[in-house]
Amino acid sequence: MKIFKITGTYKDLVETLLSLDYKVIAPVNRNKLTRFDFINSADEVLSPDEVLNTVRPAKEHLFPMTETVARFSYEGKKLRIGDVEVPEEKSVIIGLRPCDAAAFDAIDKIFSYVYQDKFYLTRRNNTTLISVACEHPDNACFCTSFGISPDSAKGSDILLKKSKDSSLFAFISTERGEDLARTINNIIPEEQPDPGRDLYEAAEKNMRAPLDLPKIKEALNTNFESEYWNEFSRCLGCGSCAYLCPTCHCFDIVDEVRYDKGIRKKNWDACQFPLFTLHASGHNPRDAQNKRYRQRLMHKFKYYHDRFDTHLCTGCGRCIRECPVNIDIYEAAAELCGCEANI
Amino acid sequence: METLQNIAQGLLERGDVSMVIGYTPGTIPGKTKTIFARTPEAAQKLTFNENCVNNLSIYLTRQYGNIGEKPVALVVKACDARTVNVLIQENQLKREQVYLIAVPCNGVKDEHGVEQGKCKSCAQRVPKDYDALAGETPAPVEIDPTLRFKALEQFDAMSPDERWEFWMKEFEKCVKCYACRQACPLCYCERCITDKTTPRWIEPDTSTAANLSWHITRAFHLAGRCIGCGECERACHQNIPLGLLNRKMAKEVFDNFGYRAGESAEAKPVFADFRYDDKEEFIR
Amino acid sequence: MSQHKETIKHDFEPNIVAFVCNWCTYTGADLAGTSRLKYEPNVRIIRLPCTGRIDYNLLLKAFESGADGVLVSGCHPNDCHYNLGNFHARRRFTVFRQLLDFVGIDIRRIQFAWVSAAEGAKWAQLVTQVTNEVRELGPFTNYKRISELSFPYKELEPEPLEEVTA
Numbered sequence: 001m002k003i004f005k006i007t008g009t010y011k012d013l014v015e016t017l018l019s020l021d022y023k024v025i026a027p028v029n030r031n032k033l034t035r036f037d038f039i040n041s042a043d044e045v046l047s048p049d050e051v052l053n054t055v056r057p058a059k060e061h062l063f064p065m066t067e068t069v070a071r072f073s074y075e076g077k078k079l080r081i082g083d084v085e086v087p088e089e090k091s092v093i094i095g096l097r098p099c100d101a102a103a104f105d106a107i108d109k110i111f112s113y114v115y116q117d118k119f120y121l122t123r124r125n126n127t128t129l130i131s132v133a134c135e136h137p138d139n140a141c142f143c144t145s146f147g148i149s150p151d152s153a154k155g156s157d158i159l160l161k162k163s164k165d166s167s168l169f170a171f172i173s174t175e176r177g178e179d180l181a182r183t184i185n186n187i188i189p190e191e192q193p194d195p196g197r198d199l200y201e202a203a204e205k206n207m208r209a210p211l212d213l214p215k216i217k218e219a220l221n222t223n224f225e226s227e228y229w230n231e232f233s234r235c236l237g238c239g240s241c242a243y244l245c246p247t248c249h250c251f252d253i254v255d256e257v258r259y260d261k262g263i264r265k266k267n268w269d270a271c272q273f274p275l276f277t278l279h280a281s282g283h284n285p286r287d288a289q290n291k292r293y294r295q296r297l298m299h300k301f302k303y304y305h306d307r308f309d310t311h312l313c314t315g316c317g318r319c320i321r322e323c324p325v326n327i328d329i330y331e332a333a334a335e336l337c338g339c340e341a342n343i
Numbered sequence: 344m345e346t347l348q349n350i351a352q353g354l355l356e357r358g359d360v361s362m363v364i365g366y367t368p369g370t371i372p373g374k375t376k377t378i379f380a381r382t383p384e385a386a387q388k389l390t391f392n393e394n395c396v397n398n399l400s401i402y403l404t405r406q407y408g409n410i411g412e413k414p415v416a417l418v419v420k421a422c423d424a425r426t427v428n429v430l431i432q433e434n435q436l437k438r439e440q441v442y443l444i445a446v447p448c449n450g451v452k453d454e455h456g457v458e459q460g461k462c463k464s465c466a467q468r469v470p471k472d473y474d475a476l477a478g479e480t481p482a483p484v485e486i487d488p489t490l491r492f493k494a495l496e497q498f499d500a501m502s503p504d505e506r507w508e509f510w511m512k513e514f515e516k517c518v519k520c521y522a523c524r525q526a527c528p529l530c531y532c533e534r535c536i537t538d539k540t541t542p543r544w545i546e547p548d549t550s551t552a553a554n555l556s557w558h559i560t561r562a563f564h565l566a567g568r569c570i571g572c573g574e575c576e577r578a579c580h581q582n583i584p585l586g587l588l589n590r591k592m593a594k595e596v597f598d599n600f601g602y603r604a605g606e607s608a609e610a611k612p613v614f615a616d617f618r619y620d621d622k623e624e625f626i627r
Numbered sequence: 628m629s630q631h632k633e634t635i636k637h638d639f640e641p642n643i644v645a646f647v648c649n650w651c652t653y654t655g656a657d658l659a660g661t662s663r664l665k666y667e668p669n670v671r672i673i674r675l676p677c678t679g680r681i682d683y684n685l686l687l688k689a690f691e692s693g694a695d696g697v698l699v700s701g702c703h704p705n706d707c708h709y710n711l712g713n714f715h716a717r718r719r720f721t722v723f724r725q726l727l728d729f730v731g732i733d734i735r736r737i738q739f740a741w742v743s744a745a746e747g748a749k750w751a752q753l754v755t756q757v758t759n760e761v762r763e764l765g766p767f768t769n770y771k772r773i774s775e776l777s778f779p780y781k782e783l784e785p786e787p788l789e790e791v792t793a
Binding site: 330 | 376407512519546549
Binding site: 498503504505506507508509510511536545546548550551552553555558559560562563566567588591592596599600614616617619621622623625627 | 687718719726731740770774777
């Protein structure tokens with residue numbers, strides 16, 4: 001980890017990035033929606049003080065909602081199939097929160113597991129992540145449960161942090177980050193001592209207490225058939241939690257055909273939909289909403305951990321904020337293992 | 344005056360109902376969650392306040408499997424009771440299968456303290472039809488009925504292209520999470536048309552064209568049925584003003600056929616009905 | 628004495644899809660044909676049992692597939708082969724038109740008519756009128772644009788394709 005001092009403000013930094021040969025993605029408020037989007041000027045960027053976490057996470061830029069993965073055409077009885085290339089474009093995402101940056105770390109594992117997903121990985125390798133530490137986490141944040149904190153550098157190439165006297169520092173943890181930092185003249189290439197984390201220690205105290213993850217996993221191991229899950233029959237089965245989650249990565253493949261030409265599309269999917277597990281026979285192994293919610297918790301806290309030694313949640317709190325019926329994953333996990341939910 | 348908890352407790356003690364579906368405080372200030380109270384003790388957890396935005400009648404639809412041999416008690420605001428009427432009209436349940444505990448409502452707010460659009464034009468403090476009232480009958484209020492369609496006026500001044508621009512910008516945001524459909528108590532189809540694949544009427548991707556087809560379908564399937572509870576708009580985290588589409592449909596149905604959804608459980612649904620002299624000046 | 632009218636060349640020829648009922652308008656269109664009535668060739672007719680069967684999704688699909696205009700036609704009120712189909716359709720289309728208008732689709736692109744089996748002449752006149760009106764409006768670029776974006780096939784064209792025998 002290298003620590004450098006930054007001259008000027010956050011906005012100056014964004015302006016410098018715009019002058020470089022990168023596509024810049026930053027939090028914006030477009031049409032009453034906070035999201036990560038391509039920007040043309042530093043003025044439209046939401047500063048870290050204006051937004052804690054965007055409604056939509058940045059994952060859509062590496063793993064788009066809809067993506068064409070193959071194409072085909074018919075000529076009589078002959079089917080011709082063609083590939084789709086992913087453009088190699090350098091981009092930088094600035095303004096991520098540590099939870100969102102850590103989320104990319106988690107989903108890297110699945111996209112490079114048995115099958116190397118070139119669509120995700122090409123973009124991932126060409127994207128530099130600049131995250132910003134949180135001074136004011138809200139009452140839905142619980143990243144400290146997952147070994148990250150409001151100023152964690154996990155998953156970020158560069159982390160921006162403030163010292164007590166509000167000077168801005170860049171914590172660079174990867175080569176990709178260093179490459180970018182070298183081209184930014186706002187970053188003084190002179191290593192600095194750690195400015196301390198006073199601001200963030202204070203922030204951490206206001207957050208939900210860390211979850212006891214081993215205990216939760218133990219409870220998930222033994223409570224598959226528990227009555228506890230009936231509580232979640234109130235789930236409406238909308239995909240809000242999955243679609244807003246920075247770590248959810250399920251997708252569905254569909255073909256769209258017009259006349260003799262077709263494309264194969266990859267669309268986001270969610271385990272809360274009944275169709276997600278519906279078999280062609282008509283049988284559905286997860287035939288009720290509480291079973292689908294159980295799957296969500298199992299995947300986040302058990303299955304993924306079993307396979308990759310990482311939890312599939314980074315505590316960003318989006319699913320808690322946006323659930324229309326207030327299903328709180330923190331509370332659900334805590335109460336499962338008989339712990340009090342300290343919110 | 345009987346309190347909500349007392350009514351619920353009595354019902355459960357006597358075994359009149361299998362459960363009481365109501366509100367209880369949520370995990371974040373200003374949010375409430377649903378409680379299925381099956382025991383008299385659980386009834387004490389019931390609450391009602393200005394944050395009880397959810398329309399609980401969604402739990403009466405068949406997919407939740409809550410309706411059994413015994414009736415289910417439901418805590419309803421005036422708007423929620425209108426949804427129950429539509430469900431009865433459409434043969435989704437019988438009146439005797441549900442015990443309505445009415446709560447006087449002066450308007451509800453989401454967790455950010457924003458008053459819901461539907462409340463601004465609502466003069467109904469208690470439902471027309473209920474089995475028990477928790478609290479006192481509030482004094483009637485007078486609200487200009489035209490307020491209901493006030494939000495649509497801005498569109499009258501726009502050209503079709505301007506309206507198109509407006510909606511394309513909105514639909515572009517849609518992520519197809521289907522929260523609007525799932526949060527709607529009247530979207531109870533066992534298999535939604537958008538999930539059907541032979542043929543596929545609505546492409547499942549998130550291109551603007553596919554999103555447009557979806558939103559037209561959603562609005563039109565609710566035309567003459569939507570009572571304006573606003574759950575779709577509240578569930579939409581992308582802030583798409585879905586309520587405007589529903590309200591436009593309600594206005595057209597009211598202007599053309601004098602029908603308002605959910606007013607009565609006995610009325611014939613507007614599209615299951617017709618009059619020989621319905622207007623047809625648009626037909627050549 | 629035959630009179631050859633010179634065909635007028637237009638810059639734009641609209642594609643119009645007509646959804647018609649089997650019993651009245653389709654037969655009416657047939658009559659127009661057997662009566663040798665001349666009308667604009669821009670219309671593609673799709674025959675359905677009844678206007679009550681004409682689902683709004685069909686109309687949307689037509690636009691999505693590149694139609695510049697849509698025409699819906701069936702039996703006059705009280706003439707429905709199934710007694711009430713067109714009454715129900717009338718209610719639905721009254722509202723559906725307004726929905727399209729609300730989202731910014733020019734409702735002059737979607738026309739409704741009653742054409743009976745005896746009204747071959749009305750059909751010929753109707754199609755000519757609608758074609759001219761839609762021609763005046765020009766291609767439906769708004770819908771075409773979003774529809775093309777949702778199907779990004781062309782962009783991928785230059786690359787070589789692998790052959791598989793199905």
